[in-house]
Each structure stands twice: as C-alpha cells, then as structure tokens.
Amino acid sequence: MTILQALERHYHRLAERGEISSPGWSREKFGFCVVLSRDGEPVAMEDLRDLLGKKPVNREFTVPASFKRSGKRPPPFFLWDKTSYSLGVGAEGKGWKETPFQHGLFKEYHLNRLSREEDPGLLALVRFLQTWEPSAFRESCLKEIVPDANIMFRLDGDREYLHERAAARRLVEAGNDNETDQDQQVGWCLITGEQAPIEKLHPAIKGVAANNPPPGGGHSLVSFNLDAFTSLCKTQGANAPTSKGAAFRYGTTLNHLLTRGGPNRLPHPIGDATVVFWAEAGDDQADALFANWLGGDTADDDASETRKLREQMQAVASGKRISDVLPQIDPDTRFHVLGLSPNAARLSVRFWLSDTIDAFAHRLARHHEDLRIEPTPLNWGAAPSVNCLLVNTTALQRDFKNIPPLLAGEVMRAVLGGTRYPLSLLSAALIRLRAGDSPATGWHAAVIRAVLVRLKRRHSEFPEEGETPMSLKRDHDNVGYQLGRLFAVYELAQRAALGRVNATIRDKYFGAASATPASVFPLIVRGGQNHLAKVRKEKPGWASLIERELEEIHSHIEPAAPRSLPRSLSLQDQGEFAIGYYHQRAASLSNGKNENIDPKELEDLQGEGDEK
C-alpha cells in the first residue's frame, strides 16, 4: 500500500470520526479578527492568539480552503487572508508598507464574488472593501495588528465569524469557479484507480520542520518544478495523475497528522525527518501507545509510568502478543510510520513503514532488548527514544541539531523494520568516543552492542551463541572485548593509587588503545606497574585483587601469539573494546572474603556522577 493511498484511506476514517475538514475548507492559523459594523466600518480588533505562553501563539480555525498561490496575479483567499491582501498593508523589515496591488486583488475578487449577496455580514465586508484605504491603517483601531498575520472578519454584535455565516457556507460549498473547464484533464487516478479530473498542483504540506520554510508556507509532497523531473512530455500533475478529490484528501490528512503537538506526530524530528504515524483503527488508542513507546525524549520523572512502560516492553519482547499486554488494542491493526524531510522546496520521504501493530510492537521491544546493557547507563529511563540515543552517542556537543540526518533516518528504519542497524552508527559512536565523549556513561556501549548483536544475528529474532554479552562475561572470546577489560583494570589501578587526577589514562589513551593496542598498551602496562607498586604498599588487599584480574584477562589474550597484542583493531573489535571497558569498569572485584573493590565508591571519589 503506497503512502498516498494509505493517507487517502485514513481521510475517510477521520471523516467518520468528524476530525477533519471537508472539501473546500482547511485549518489555518490566525492572529486577528477585524470586527465590522453593518456599514463596513472597522470598529474593533480582536486578538485571537493564545496569550498564555511567553510568546503569543496563533490559533487554528477552520476557514475556506487555502491553496498555493503563484503567477502574476496571485489569487486571494475567500473571506480571510493575510494583512497585505485583506488590509493592504504588509511587513517591510520591522515596519509597514502599503500593498495596494494585493489589496486590489482581494477587493476585486470579493466584490465580484459577493456582488449578489444580501446577507448583512457579507454586505458589511463589501462596504468595508469599498471604503477602506490602506493609508488609514495607522490611525485606525487596527494598528495593533502584527504585519502579515492572517485576518478574518466578524460582524459587530455577531458571535460567529463571517465565513461561518450560513450565506458564506453556501458560497464555499458551491465551489470556486476560478478554473475553467478547459483546464480539466481527465485521467486515471493513481490513488483510487478511477477516471477523474487530474489535480495540477498538489496540496501544500505544512508543519514539516525545516530550516528555511518556503515562503508560501508548506512544501509539496508531489511536485515537478523542473523539466528534468517530468517524463513523456507531461506537465505538472499529469506526471503523477491524481484526481482532485484524492489529492485533497491525502493532503488534508497529512496536514492533520502533522499538526504540531498532535497525537500522531513525534514531538521532535528524528535527524531532519518529521515523523508521523497512524493506525488504521476507529479510535486513537494505538496512536497514543506508539507515541508513548516511540517518544519519551526526556527521562520520565514519573517512576511508576517508567516501570509500567518497561514491563509492557519486556512482556512483548518475551513473545507475548500486544493484545495480551494491552487488551484494548487489536494486534492486527495496520500501522503506518512516515518520516518526511525537506529537500530544497520539496518534501522527500525519509522512511515509510507499514505493518501490523503487533509486528511494530515486537520490533520496538526487540530494539530495546538489544540495547540493554548491564549496568543500565546513566539517565537511561525506561525506553529512550531514538532521538535520545542518537543525541547521546553521535551528536557533537549533544545537540539535536548535530545528529547526522541520514544516519537518523536509517536507524529509525532499522528500529521499526527490525533490520540491522547501519554500520555508520557504530563508527559514529566510536568517533564520539575517540573525540572525548565519556565511555563510562554506557550510552555508547549500549548502542554499539545493539549494532554488533544485530550484525551477527542471522535472524533478528533470537539471541545467538557467542554474541556480544549484555553484562560482564569474563570468557567472552573477543580480543577487543578483553583489551577493553584490561584497559579498565589499569585505569582502576591508577585510581586506586592516585585517587582523582586531572588526566586519567582513559583521557589520554582511550582512543589510541582501542584503535591500535600494540603501540599503546606497553605504555599503559609500564605506567600500571608503578600504580600497582603504590597500591601494594598502601592497600595490599586491593593490589592482589587487581593483579588477579589482570592475570585472568591476560590468559584470554595470550593465545593470539606470536604477538599477543594486535597491531590494530577492526571497527567491530573497537566496538567490543568499548563494551568490555564499560562492563569491566562497573564490575566489583572480590575474593569472596573480606577484600572487595566496589566501583561505585571509587566512582564517587572521581565525581563522575555529575557526568551525564
């Protein structure tokens, strides 16, 4: 089922629920309403914005549909428009400028279309347009209006807005006869498979996060803005024949899903992709569930919620059907996830997945299962979102803006598709470690383990023998892993000997030790002897514990003779190194009697609890 078809089908479902605007109408954001007297005098200005927050926020209203404007005489909207059209004043820098041309278009259009109307509200607008002078704006009661905000109208003493009056509704539903019938091209519609008039310009999709939003507000999902994009001498919409009705329906649905803060959209884009999702269900319970499972950008404060979420996931991961965990959800409901990112003035599909809800739930649970590492990384929460993972392991300065966009899309696809994670995720995490991110937080180790585990697995469902362990496994047969452990023990020796120092061996050598062990480990070993000597004097019990651990690790490395230390490690082994380091670092050493080293105490000594 292709994207457009799925969207179009969802329209009918939303329409049944009464949650979406009907043909001829659309949701638009408004700042102000101009109140007109019956004679067309502007008597007051009404602020429609939401003033509760720090900044005033425009609110959405259902109004006669907007469309993409182009050409030398861009047409105005019906009964509303931004100030440059409706009032003849637009923004210029921080000030105002008069825009007689656009206002002329607005005036002409409305005087024409409303010429035979006798409704007092519409008459008031006609009279207003006949008498209004843009130059009078500064002195009028409207001067508080923000330049280029959308303006609607209302008759003084009325509660409903002008476009909500019965007469106006009739006009809107009668349709706009702007387009002549000659423009109509009939063809097969790729969404419905019927013969119908073909849409020339597809609807603008608004709400996709973009660095430079296009001036008209909204990108097109389907567009042909250059010759090279067309084929077989077709123009515009004919290249992807879509009937007018179907185009309206998919556009409206997508815009509805993309509503900011809505239940069908992730609050933050993944990389540069804005993600929407919807279930083919009569209600929105499945949507809410996924928002919960996929979202969670911050570590949840509410401990009980966190625990509930984790329990749900673990139950699903252990093979239960989603309906056993959450009985109100039908597991066979089809679920769609769409990631859109802007590319120039167009929209591109970063990923598109569609499957049953049960399948998605299992993959998500599997994803979190593969990510699990003991001990749990700092500030992990119940189930960190993909965004949260990426920002902690791949982004420079932990800034959401620095997540590599292409990688983010691929990871998202791997999570939802249950496929291998991209290898670039592994290298990105290793690069961050080498550049100085702390390997002690565990986030990198978790991500790296997930990549490695899936990489080796033939079938993504079941764990296999010999895969990278979740918690410390002393006999894990990988030289990278063992070297990582070795490194952690030498660091422990240093800490035991010197306490807190400015530059630990981790700060100095972690990157080099994981990439080229043969050239760095001799240095570390030599330094380690000095540290051990000091520990032996001060805390002989600890020293024996550390030495025993070193011996044990060396017994795993030795067989790689003639040289026990590899000259360089592959990317995957470097990943194992980071994991081995993390495991060993968190392990407490004990000889079963009275001697033991608890890493947590040493942790406090180092004050690393502050690090996130």
Place this chain on the structure above:
Amino acid sequence: MKVERVSYDVMTPSAARGILEAIHWKPAIRWHVDRIHVLRPICFQSLRRNEVGAKASEANARSAMKRGTTEGLGILVDENRQQRAALVLVDVAYVIEAHFSMTDKAGPEDTPAKHISMFNRRAQQGQCFHRPCLGTREFAAEFELLGPDDPLPVYDPPLTERDRDFGWMLHDIDFARGNESRFFRAQMMDGVIEVPPSMRRRWCSDHSASAGTPLSSPGRAR
C-alpha cells in the same frame, strides 16, 4: 512522487517489460508480463544523489543538426545541479513470467517460434541490447533464463510476508493514447503478483500467445 523518488513496493510490470525488452525486442512483438514472483523481503533505503536539473532541449538539438556543430548543446552539471532524495528498494529478486504477442508490424518472416528461440538463446547467454536496470541506470539488473522445469531460485532470507495488497500500481504507459498511465490493483498472493490479463486488451488484441518464459532477475539496487 517524481522529484523525490519513492519506489513502489515491488517492481512494476512495465519495469519487468523493460528488462525483457533489453534482452530481445523487435517492433514485430510486444511483451506482456503475466506474473511476478517476489523472492525477497521488501526492504527500503533512502539515499541522496546529485543530478542534473535540466533536459536536453529538442529545439537546440535540431538547430545544432542544421548548423552541423554541437556548440551550445551541453548541459553543465555544476551549473544545473539538483540534489534529489530517493527511497529505493534494496536487495530485490524476482521471477518474471511473460509472453509476447505479434503486432501489426510483423512481416511474413516473423514467426513466434523465431522470436521465442531468439529470446531464449540471448537470455541463456546473458546477451542484452542494453544493460537492463530497475528504476534508473545506476541500479543495473542481472538476469538469467529459468527453464520451464527449473525450480524457483531460493534466496536467503526468504520472503516472509507472502500475502499483501499493494494498492493501485502502475501497470504501464499507454503510448498510443497520449502517454496515459494505466494502473492495476496489485495483490500478492503467496509471493506471486498476478497481472490481470484484462489490462492487455487495451493495447492490442493478441494474435498468438506464445509460450510463457520465466525469467529471473536478481537485480541489486545498490
């Protein structure tokens, strides 16, 4: 979604026809795809490429031919660059079942037997007029002939979801009628997409339906 390409879930019958035509085609015959077997799980990947934003102009080419020089014909890549994103299928393998019919252009020397043996010989030897591709030229397709009694090739991992409704899918372009696109309801049953024979009537009446020719094309779109 032409600019930012998004692939259909499986290859379209017209893409399959393109592969067959790359191996053997003459004006005397017309290929009809009957069935497409999907052999691998449907798997997507997104990528971005730098492409050129202009087409070679026909008018310029004509005037260049008159002048006898190629001056001014070229398109400079770095002046006309467009970055286009695409969501493409990866790791695909299909078996195409198809037959051909004779067209009005067939002369007395054209017989179905002649063309089928030409096709079989060429496909067996891996010959083609141009390297067939899936989507754009960068994604070259490999093919081999599957005899009537050969078993279906087995791939790992095998296709897991065997029944699926792909919705309306492009069947082909009706070149005779203003290059209009035709669509059909693509449904996969047990890994096989049946192309409805009714679609064929729109092109021409079958003169003689020749033997079906299975063909596998383990193309890798990478």
